[in-house]
Amino acid sequence: MISIKDVSHRYTAKGREETVALSNVNLEIEDNEFVTIIGPSGCGKTTLMRAVGGLVQPTEGEITIDGQRVTGPHQQAAVVFQNFALLPWASILDNVAFGLELQGMGKADRIAKAEQYIKRVGLSGFERKYPRELSGGMQQRVGLARALAVETPILLMDEPFGALDQQTRRYMQEELIQIWEGDRRTVIFVTHDMEEAVLLGDKVVLMSARPGKIEEVIDVDIARPRDPEAVERSEVFAEKKEYLWRRLREMYQVTA
């Protein structure tokens, strides 16, 4: 279980005003839960996610994972980045194996494991290709495979499909649901797309930029396994989406 207690974070950059990115955030995330975080840009979604990964040390409060306090990057979580963050000089196979390599896994083992996850994200046959030879959607599958391959209990995804065109994004969402339902992890998934938030999440965490607060946690009571098309036709989906949109519009009016 991830538990975020009274977490606040202020960025202090030289010669600039301090920015309050998070203020008094409290959140509990159960094991194997899929949590989506949505909110206006600049409201601290990335900061919160990075804090869980140990990439940012919050100025106040604490985050614990199964009772262990997070003080730096740790082996409990793997990150999927919006800009993919693939090594341009390394093959797909080496990219997927990169996290395993940093963990010190031997070559034969990590290649076997990387191949397994390349297959899982549907990229078999592309092992020897380089990132630039792949489309954006495929590159993000590589990013996903790399994060899955280290087999951490937690996956942190920061607008992973934000850089993709709409059809590709839609397709990747379906794939992610399938992959995740076959291999459950705890997922924190940051998005700015309301449909995505509802379609994927067991819970939607709504954040606001006044500043960096959690406004509400919305349960999405749609059964698993989810069939994306059926979900989108369902009443619950329409209702949750509608509700999210109303809340976000209110926030926009407050800040605009």
Add this chain to the structure above:
Amino acid sequence: MTAVAPTRPKPVGVIGPSKGVSTFFETTSSWWGILALLLIWEIAGQVADLVWLPPVTEVIATLWQLFVDGVIQPHLGASLWSLFVGFSVSLVVGLIVGTLMGLSTTINSALDIFVNAMLFTPALIFAPILFAVFGLSDVTRISVVVLYAMFIIIINTAEGVRNVDDPLLDMAASFGASRWTAVRRIILPSAYPLIIAGLRLGAGRAVKGMINGEMFIALIGLGGLSASYGKSLQFPEVWAMALFIMIVAIIINQGVSIIERKLTAWYD
């Protein structure tokens, strides 16, 4: 909104990797150009009958004779040796200092001005001092090579290291990479194209440094031999040496280009 780092202007010394180096010998038109030039030289030399302009046939014959008599070979050996040692030193020191400058703003601000000044200073002005310190030993000539070659390698390496893509560092950190692992697995590979470009430029400057240093000492090496012929106004020999040094420089440049292409073929 994401934080954006201020864009940094490229330092003057940095030059990117050469894309698709079209080599000197690949084009037949450059062969025709050379042939035409040699023909004009020959005719001018024959017709004008000037002491300082012997016909090309005489120059080539002189060069041949210098080889047959075994005059050139030991000097060629001495030159290539100081080039090799000087370039190796430049390579090792340049990569290390460049990497440190790229990684640490403190080291960078301490050395930046000095390194840039040295890049544009003709290093030959230090030759008298080097000569005073090291005398006739190889160290003097090797030092001149180093002074010519090292700074461009430092500057390109530092710039390559500095230009690393931050998201990649972030990614490595998220997988638990230490600082040293990040340098090895992220920073140096992404600096690679600029580093290789620096080495190519450094090699060209090393050849210049080799000849200039030798001409200053005027005793040893191809430049030394050439300088001594110059002093005694032996123009066919001077021309022969000039021709030979140009050929050596072209061969080295070709070699470096081929190595560069091999080293960067796998990198986009």
